Amino acid sequence: MDKVRRSLLIGGASSLALPILAAPFSSLNAAPLKYNLKAQRIANNSYVVIGKTEDYSPENGGDIVNVAFIDTSDGVVLIDTGSSRRYGEALKELIYKTTGKDVIRVYNTHFHPDHCLGNQLFDKKKIAALPQTIKGLKESGEDFSSNLYRILGDWMRGTEVIIPERAINYSSEKFGKHRFEMLPFKGHTDADLAILDHETGVLYAGDICFLDRAATTPHADLEKWHKSLKEIKKIPHKIIIPGHGPADTTSRSIDQTDTYLTWLEENLTKSVKSGKDMIEAAQMPIPEKFQSIDVIKLEIERSVAHLYPKFEEKSLPFLGQGEN
Template sequence: MNGKGNRQIGRRRVLQGLAALPFAGIARASTGDTPLEMREIAPGVFVHQAPYEEATPANRGDIANLGFIVGDQAAAVIDSGGSLREGKALLAAVRRVTDRPVAYVINTHFHPDHIFGNAAFPVARIVGHQRMAAALKDRGAYYRQTLDRDLGEVAAGSAVVPPDLAVTDSLGLDLGNRRLLLQAWPPAHTDCDMTVRDERTDSWFLGDLLFCRRMPTIDGSLRGWIARLEQLRAIPAARAVPGHGPATVAWPDATDPLLRYLTGLSDEVRTALKNGVSLAEATGTVGRDLKADWILFETVHPRNVAVAFAELEWE
């Protein structure tokens, strides 16, 4: 999308759309749902910090950081959670702060812990990377089956709701005297990563381009992720919100452990390939010295080694 087209998604269009939203109906939708715990990291910017866990019925898929931002006319949700139940709890958290309508649900990428709460916001525009709809079409059925397996009855009502507003490059959204800048990125963590910056407070939601403490997963490009982190680090921000980790972290220092892991993995896999080490052997030896920084290392790291092998084998 060119700059002129992006500017057209501005204040006038947003405010026109808000007039059509069923305001009172949204406010009533959270009745009976216990709100997620949120932290206000900057004026009008709220973040839910998820535990460092795998999805279970007990946590209802709550394993990714979520957020919302409140403008003068509307609110925007940034990632909706790992189940319909979590999405409703997030909506209840919004309602505890404001009665302004949720105009947008912004998905930073297509992984299930970030998108299965979309159905809790039926009148909001769902915003995602231009490649996100295709990714969900490819994996959506599998993600839904996996959700049933992991959450059991807690998964009831959860559905894959794809974006209806695609971001090809950058897009500005006006919540009423509050502009959000959305940026789509080339393949890194996934092939449809997106960041969200609140221009009023210079708060930057990185999605899963940034993992802190919880073990990162590679589902896009190892080389691309390293390149994106180097690119992102050069862009200043007052504070950053990772997709997994604390509610807010110092920028760009918070990228150091992730960059150290990804570059270390890349270097060690290249050495293993050069020395004729098999994948089976490499999964037990490569990157073991990088374990100290990460929770769930043993669960995720072997798969990362396999992904790195597949990407780097034909360099």
């Protein structure tokens, strides 16, 4: 049967290929795959590159994440590297244009591909991450990368997964006048690094905080995430740079992420208790206060896929066990 399947597929593929080849090369093919990265100054010597608050698409090339760099007298400290080799190149160019210096330290805040597939452009000995992040990237990096090749296509050309070689088992690091405090959290993933720059009071929160862009949950533990948000709120800071969304001067990103996750959890519980299946649960009505959050509908659907089975197991009554 497999043989038949394969031959049918080949037949299908060649008949499909013809009209594509016959079509004139459209503007789609001609679009230059170039990221238009801009550095926004947020504090002394400190810059962010704000990503689009969208999902990955062939249009945005995966420019959907916030990346930050700090110009110290020892060299540039970079927080996260973006989704692809091409992004890393554009970022490196932007850093050099802005500071005229080389990168001496890179942090990967967690193991998700939008935060570390630009690693290739930097010296892996200088890339630091929490031990669980390194482990996660070793295990899942290739899958993440091939999924992004599938979604982003040519934007990903030449991208390889580079594992950070420096495990963060220290509480702070100093470059020039800037002392960077390492703040390991959990909840968005198994290891979420936030970094506080004591010189400027900028708190780089990674994906513990989202702002006006719905939080993502593929590896989330909601209970731990809430706990982390509670702790992060106590840390004195001037500005928060969320993993996704604009720079935040009012701690709104902490509150919004917390309220959203609470609401999500309540609705998943309610759905499971009223007997809804996953498809029905994903149709939950979005309250007014969340209407302005980008990609919320898509992220709710994704979150249902990530979290619903756990809620079902908690809620559906145990009835017995089969004989074996």
